[in-house]
Amino acid sequence: MNVQWAKSGDGEPRSQRSIARRLAVMFAVVALFVFALVGTGLFLVLRVQLEQHLRDSLDNRAEIARLIVSHVSNPDKWKMAKEKLADITPRDGSTMFAVASNDGLYNYGAPPLRDQIKRVQDHYGHFQPEGRAYEMLMTTLTIPPYMDRPPLQLFVAVDCSPNVRTMRAFGLALAALTALATVAVLFLSYSVARLGLAPLTRLTRDAQNVSPNNRSQRLNTRSLPFELEDLAKSFNGALERLDHAYGRLESFNADVAHELRTPVTILIGQTEVALTRDRPIEELRHTLQSNLEEFERVRAIINDMLFLARADQGERATGLVEVSLAAEVSRTLEFLEIPLEEAQVRATASGDARAFVNTSLFGRALSNLVMNAIQHCAPGATISVNIAREHGRVRIAVAxxxxxxxxxxxxxxxxxxxxAESSRTNSRENHGLGLAIVKAVAEMHRGTVSATSAKGINTFAFSVARFGNEHRPMSEGGASAGAPLSAEHAQQARIAMGLSERHSTG
Incomplete structure (x- = not known):
């Protein structure tokens, strides 16, 4: 398995984590656990079987010795019995026979001492004879008296060394095979994981091809496993959204550059003309007034950009005060009276509801919708503003x-x-942020926006929650929040009048 390296932040190489390597290691650990579990089971089963086989062999030998000893009735026959016990005793000492009695005449062999016996289970015991490397399995039989023979204690023991050697060899072989099998599983799992992750590698290559110069590049979702298909589709969706955002940002940059370039060019031109020769005070005053309008236009663009930047950070409306929205609509239409007259359109309002709003933000959103309607309807038309309650919110619609x-x-x-320059007229009179600001204000008030177009009527609406987070009016905040409304709307009115005069003179 190859190890990939990359540069860390401090310039030192660091090992990259590999999914294939991690899967291989996890498979190897699982295989090692399974092999160890199976091997332990086999080892225990083999040990029990060998122990049982040794006990069966010991029982057979003990039964033969019991038959030989139990028929002894006098010392003469005891001599014959000892000869038979000696005959059935192997020369390698793998089996041992011993007899003990109260009468020393009937003793045979060397019975195990009490301190030599280590473990006793049922009528079996293990003891370690002197001079032997391995233990012996022993059983003890009591022979009842028979005629002239007293009761006897028969000891029969067999050597455990064959079982010990067999278990040791089996354990070593099992450990070696487990280790080899685990290593084999490790490498095979790595190869299989690399093969299984091939679609992910292909997706990585496709993702690397995405660049600002190739924004249309998308991940190929054909023949992908279903585990990766959703990921690829989600990534393609993110690329699509980024592509749209990037395109809108490019368009916005171009529009803002155009919007800023126009007033800056006018300011430079008027200033240069004013400086070419001495001008009367009235001409200079007129030039300064025109420059002020251009500065206000630039400031409006900058303020809108800063406002949207704050909204992007999740800012919520503060300084909420309970007001009559019909009164706020009336105030806004009053401040926009001059733009309405210049455009030769009239505005009507209907409905009413009370809600907790920031009056300055509310007026700004409504002004943007009314100005949007003024710019996109013909002279003599009527703009209607409707206020209605719906599902815990209040909806303000401008049609x-x-x-x-x-x-x-x-x-x-x-x-x-x-x-939408191709679909709406007079699109160059704004910088494309008015409706976005309406949406931001609605979201600040936990509301939504909507737009419909049917039967020659275009309706733009936004909603605000009827109750703020505090569920109570804030008189102090309301007073301070309502103060900037007049200045802000007056500024928007002056900008609108300036645009109207500029287009009329043009």
């Missing part, structure tokens, strides 16, 4: 007559940096 919006465009209208 205006206009050309129908295509369904593919509807899906992206509230996306940041998106401008």
């Amino acid at each position: 205006n007559p206009g050309e129908q919006i295509a369904p593919p465009v509807m899906q992206h209208l509230f996306d940041r940096f998106y401008r």
Whole structure:
């Protein structure tokens, strides 16, 4: 198994973790456990069988010795019995016979001493004879008296060395085979894991081909295992979202560059013209007023970008105060009275509900929707603002007559940096962040946004939760939050008037 290395943050090489290597090691550990378990079972079974076989052999020899000794009735026959016991005793000493009695005449061999006996189980015992390397298995039989013979104690023992040698050889062979089998499983598992992870390697190669210059590259999900298919589809979905975000960001960068370049160019041109020769105070004042409008336009773009950046960080609306939304709509329409007159459109409001909102943010979102409606409806049209309750929220909808919006465009209208230039008129009068700000304000108030286009009416709506997190009005925060509303709306009105004058003079 090869070990891959990579550079760590401090420049030192470090070993990379390999899934194939980890799987191989885990399979080897499992195999070692199974082999050890099976080997232990076989070892125990073999030991029990050999022990039982040795006991059977010992019982047979003890029965023969018992038959020889039990028929002894006098000392003469005892001599014959001792000769028979000597005849059945192997020369290698693997079997031992001994007889003990109260009468020394009937003793035979060397019975084991009490301190030589180590283990006793049933009528079997193990003892270690002097001068022998291995223990012997012994059984003891009591022979009752017969005629002139007193009762006898018969000891029969067999050597355990064959069993010990067999178990030792079997244990060593089993350990060696287990080790070899584990190593074989380790290498075979690594090869199989590498083969099984081949689709993942292919996915890695496909992923490496994805770059900013090749954003359309996607992972090939054909012939993938189902475990990897969902991962590949999720990754392709992430690439798709990143591709769309990257495209919107490119478009936004171009739009912002254009929006900033235009006022900066105007500012530079007007300033250069003003500096070419002495100008009357009125001309300079007019130039400064025009420059101020351009500065306000630049500031609006920058403020929108900063606001959306804060919204991206999960910021929630604070300073919530319970207000009548109809009153807030009326205030907003009053501040936008000049843009409405310039566009020759009128606005009406209907419905009412009370909710906990940040009045400044609420007015900003509503102003964006009304300004969007003003820019995309013909003179003489009527813009309607409707307030309605729905499912614990309050929905504020702004509808205006206009050309129908295509369904593919509807899906992206509230996306940041998106401008449907081919579908909407006057798209160059905004920098593509107005509806995105509406969505951000709605989310700050735990609400949603929606857009519909049917029968010549385009409706853009956002909702806010009726109750804030505190479930109570905050009078102090409400007073401070409502203060900036007039200045902000006045600024938007001045920008709108400036755009209207610029287009009318153009």
